[in-house]
Amino acid sequence: xxxxxxxxxxxxxxxxxxxxxxxxxxxxxxxxxxxxxxxxxxxxxxxxxxxxxxxxxxxxxxxxxxxxxxxxxxxxxxxxxxxxxxxxxxxxxxxxxxxxxxxxxxxxxxxxxxxxxxxxxxxxxxxxxxxxxxxxxxxxxxxxxxxxxxxxxxxxxxxxxxxxxxxxxxxxxxxxxxxxxxxxxxxxxxxxxxxxxxxxxxxxxxxxxxxxxxxxxxxxxxxxxxxxxxxxxxxxxxxxxxxxxxxxxxxxxxxxxxxxxxxxxxxxxxxxxxxxxxxxxxxxxxxxxxxxxxxxxxxx
Amino acid sequence: xxxxxxxxxxxxxxxxxxxxxxxxxxxxxxxxxxxxxxxxxxxxxxxxxxxxxxxxxxxxxxxxxxxxxxxxxxxxxxxxxxxxxxxxxxxxxxxxxxxxxxxxxxxxxxxxxxxxxxxxxxxxxxxxxxxxxxxxxxxxxxxxxxxxxxxxxxxxxxxxxxxxxxxxxxxxxxxxxxxxxxxxxxxxxxxxxxxxxxxxxxxxxxxxxxxxxxxxxxxxxxx
Numbered sequence: 309x310x311x312x313x314x315x316x317x318x319x320x321x322x323x324x325x326x327x328x329x330x331x332x333x334x335x336x337x338x339x340x341x342x343x344x345x346x347x348x349x350x351x352x353x354x355x356x357x358x359x360x361x362x363x364x365x366x367x368x369x370x371x372x373x374x375x376x377x378x379x380x381x382x383x384x385x386x387x388x389x390x391x392x393x394x395x396x397x398x399x400x401x402x403x404x405x406x407x408x409x410x411x412x413x414x415x416x417x418x419x420x421x422x423x424x425x426x427x428x429x430x431x432x433x434x435x436x437x438x439x440x441x442x443x444x445x446x447x448x449x450x451x452x453x454x455x456x457x458x459x460x461x462x463x464x465x466x467x468x469x470x471x472x473x474x475x476x477x478x479x480x481x482x483x484x485x486x487x488x489x490x491x492x493x494x495x496x497x498x499x500x501x502x503x504x505x506x507x508x509x510x511x512x513x514x515x516x517x518x519x520x521x522x523x524x525x526x527x528x529x530x531x532x533x534x535x536x537x538x539x540x541x542x543x544x545x546x547x548x549x550x551x552x553x554x555x556x557x558x559x560x561x562x563x564x565x566x567x568x569x570x571x572x573x574x575x576x577x578x579x580x581x582x583x584x585x586x587x588x589x590x591x592x593x594x595x596x597x598x599x600x601x602x603x604x605x606x607x608x
Numbered sequence: 609x610x611x612x613x614x615x616x617x618x619x620x621x622x623x624x625x626x627x628x629x630x631x632x633x634x635x636x637x638x639x640x641x642x643x644x645x646x647x648x649x650x651x652x653x654x655x656x657x658x659x660x661x662x663x664x665x666x667x668x669x670x671x672x673x674x675x676x677x678x679x680x681x682x683x684x685x686x687x688x689x690x691x692x693x694x695x696x697x698x699x700x701x702x703x704x705x706x707x708x709x710x711x712x713x714x715x716x717x718x719x720x721x722x723x724x725x726x727x728x729x730x731x732x733x734x735x736x737x738x739x740x741x742x743x744x745x746x747x748x749x750x751x752x753x754x755x756x757x758x759x760x761x762x763x764x765x766x767x768x769x770x771x772x773x774x775x776x777x778x779x780x781x782x783x784x785x786x787x788x789x790x791x792x793x794x795x796x797x798x799x800x801x802x803x804x805x806x807x808x809x810x811x812x813x814x815x816x817x818x819x820x821x822x823x824x825x826x827x828x829x830x831x
Contacts (some may be wrong), residue, residue: 310640313687327701328698328701328709328712328713330698330700346615414646513696514698516696517709518698518709518713519685520658520685520690520692520696521685521709521710521711521713521755522682522683522685522686522710522714522759523682523714524678524679524682524713524714525678525679525682526612527713527715602680605678
């Protein structure tokens with residue numbers, strides 16, 4: 309509560325103290341512009357982090373409960389082997405359901421590579437069977453052994469081979485997003501520190517006079533802290549708005565497909581960008597306070 | 609109030625003065641004279657905590673200046689009014705705002721009458737809204753004096769307050785300082801204007817100290 313009151317006091321400011329330190333146009337523009345750019349980038353880093361998090365969860369949960377059976381057999385034997393495989397699966401404990409993909413479904417799977425209207429019935433395309441496990445799951449080794457005996461052309465893929473690397477890749481992307489946000493915060497702090505140092509150097513005479521008449525260092529520092537915090541807040545708010553609009557304007561998933569079009573926010577996650585201007589203000593507050601008090605101490 | 613015991617100050621390896629003793633009693637009036645470069649301004653800076661002695665002890669209102677942190681020095685400055693030769697104003701503020709600055713930085717609300725009364729006392733009522741660069745030398749010195757006294761300090765230190773003004777304005781400034789001394793303020797003026805000292809000595813019991821050859825001496829009848 310006390311901290312909140314101090315923040316509000318800081319933002320409300322002391323008009324007379326603000327008047328004592330003249331604004332410097334160069335540092336004002338630099339701070340607002342850097343906060344804008346960093347907030348814009350932070351929106352994308354945040355969207356990347358959230359999107360990859362969703363992707364990892366989806367791949368992990370959806371693929372973990374499904375397997376695919378591929379039947380490669382001469383054209384005349386495909387139907388018989390399919391029926392035999394379905395019969396085996398129906399009597400396998402742990403299999404919730406199993407169904408053969410229709411030609412249309414298989415055609416849709418191949419469409420990204422061969423285009424639409426592929427004459428699938430004339431091609432030696434394997435028959436695919438989708439298997440959905442129940443909560444207990446099935447014995448993969450046991451099922452493979454039965455299939456080898458009863459359906460010679462069947463190959464069982466339980467997705468473990470490629471599910472783990474995909475989930476790991478998604479997790480790494482999520483980490484990359486978080487690291488990017490940390491780097492953005494660090495770069496913002498560095499730029500605001502440089503701008504604050506420039507402003508302090510430009511106001512050396514003002515500081516000298518204020519000290520002469522009895523101003524404490526924290527009083528002088530507050531005039532700079534408030535100014536830079538508000539500039540960072542303003543710039544970051546504009547940058548966040550621009551970044552969020554840019555995310556909104558990205559192509560929809562169902563239109564373009566693919567992973568990248570999944571970049572964005574869903575549901576209440578659209579509220580997450582609101583935290584960016586607040587974080588920018590906190591970073592600016594801490595960076596300016598540190599720079600101002602250190603510079604004032606050095607000037608003692 | 610302000611005491612210097614066996615104080616020395618060196619700058620860039622050269623000793624400016626040494627074994628210097630000074631005591632400013634409440635209500636006393638002192639002049640500090642000496643040739644240019646003798647260290648008058650440095651001595652004044654030691655008296656308001658701007659500089660730290662390289663040897664000896666400076667006590668400001670009983671406290672050892674060497675042991676003071678910046679906050680303590682800031683508080684001491686509110687009890688010592690300083691008038692610089694170059695005045696040191698914030699040029700983007702008005703004269704009235706500059707005069708009220710000590711109140712502002714100490715967190716006290718400047719009452720309009722505080723500033724108005726002082727502006728009237730130093731004869732700058734009409735210049736209240738102007739900025740310092742718009743003032744003449746004498747007006748700037750009077751504004752600096754008004755700023756120095758707005759906190760009602762116990763001590764007023766003035767460094768060549770008449771250095772940039774004509775004889776008439778010098779007499780006017782001296783009259784203001786004498787008036788402050790009559791109100792019980794302790795005054796220390798660094799100046800090389802001997803005529804000013806003679807005029808003042810005719811009206812007040814003032815000690816005249818001379819800083820020469822790195823020592824502080826009591827000036828005699830040669831003034």
